[in-house]
Amino acid sequence: MATISEATTVPETEAEALAFARRVLRDEAAALAGVRERLDGSIVRAARLVYQCQGGVIVTGMGKAGLVGQKTAATFASTGTRAYPLHPGEAVHGDMGRIRDGDVVVAFSQSGETEELLRILPSVRRIGARLVAVTERASSSLGRAADVCIAMGPIAEACPLGLAPSASTTAMMAVGDALALLVSRMRDFTPEDFALNHPAGTLGRRLTRVEDVMRTGRDVRTATPGETVRQVFVRLAGPRRRSGAVLVRDDQDRLLGIFTDSDLVRLFEKRREAELDRPIGEVMTANPFRATAGAMLGEAVELMKGRKISELPVVDREGRLLGLIDVTDLIGTSPEDFEE
Structure with missing residues (x-):
């Protein structure tokens, strides 16, 4: 990891700035490769849970993980799985009503200890929905509460300070895509089905x-x-x-x-x-x-x-x-x- 002095030094030349940008991409690619190697049968079990559910898929997360969740919900929806994003902060103020018995909740949290996310878990259980966690450790609070936990393993952020979500959100986004597309494959989703969901723009044409x-x-x-x-x-x-x-x-x-x-x-x-x-x-x-x-x-x-x-x-x-x-x-x- 870069030192504070390295992180706060402004690149003096275009070449140095370009080298830094390339290092960010290299670090994120390395993190993604690590998650790929650690990926196990949990993602298959999670996909089957989603495929077999009689309700919808509720995707949630806080902060940057929540933005990843919004994109994952959109990927689910466009590839044949009824899915909706849910903000955990809004959920505890009434939006839990969007979750029904038979739904599957997919929760993103790098640490697995996000307070706003953990607060909704008891209600998820009482409602009767199933829970898929995408997090770093299966031993985290979120991982232990889940029916299926997709554990990505430790991820070093590409941020020089090691603070801003970067490599971790890239990995979560990729895992969300893999999960959604695996479910789509189970559904035998066809180009004709895809066209129904994309009637406008270049994709539709x-x-x-x-x-x-x-x-x-x-x-x-x-x-x-x-x-x-x-x-x-x-x-x-x-x-x-x-x-x-x-x-x-x-x-x-x-x-x-x-x-x-x-x-x-x-x-x-x-x-x-x-x-x-x-x-x-x-x-x-x-x-x-x-x-x-x-x-x-x-x-x-x-x-x-x-x-x-x-x-x-x-x-x-x-x-x-x-x-x-x-x-x-x-x-x-x-x-x-x-x-x-």
Whole structure:
């Protein structure tokens, strides 16, 4: 550990400051490696307790450990486990009512002797909730009171004074993640489940499937191959959501081809107006690019960008038409939104 004189010396150069920052990361990484080596079957038992509970998971801690608890509760919630943070100071003033028989309380405390946390333990027992402790020593007051104690072992803080929670909170955060993700694995949590919990932002876009955004029904212009181009556009006139393509399908709803507004413009540009009275099946683009239901939206965006197309039909596994993705529905979305 650094001496007081070393801790209070202001780095004189950028190189010295950078070296200090790197030492902090080195010390925290070393602490995390130590916890990893000491981790035992207690985390599996704790995960099973959470997985099998019929209620919710209440995550608590005081100070910096409480902030770790808030993040752990969020990780639980986003990966399939109903979880809520609880401040122990507020709990003794009425918020114990959030805990029910059948819940599991996950309590974080480096020392295992945090007064505010220990004060709620008798009530946790009376209510009938189970207790998982994440702390340094199983022999601490918190560790002894727990149904399962995940003991991290001694951790030296990265703070030069050895006082500010740093390496210990990093370790607690990692153990909380390991616990939540182990429970998620037990639940066989899927990308589809994850998408339900993350409908917005990049995560939501990355996990969205084509059928979640495609146009359907009246918003998709369709035709049969025997109709003339003129008949199709006259029939489809009138108010509707605008799309730049007519999808041609057979009487079994199988996709045969596509005829776009650009195809129509080219007929006029090349003075081929007579083809307006030919069957659309003769002038359409047969066997167009398509997406199959179940495909990720990111794959569809990449295909549309790579092939420079503005409309992408969506079909089922038998080739039956389900809908259409129009580029105007994807404004503000790019393939980069779906990168890891």
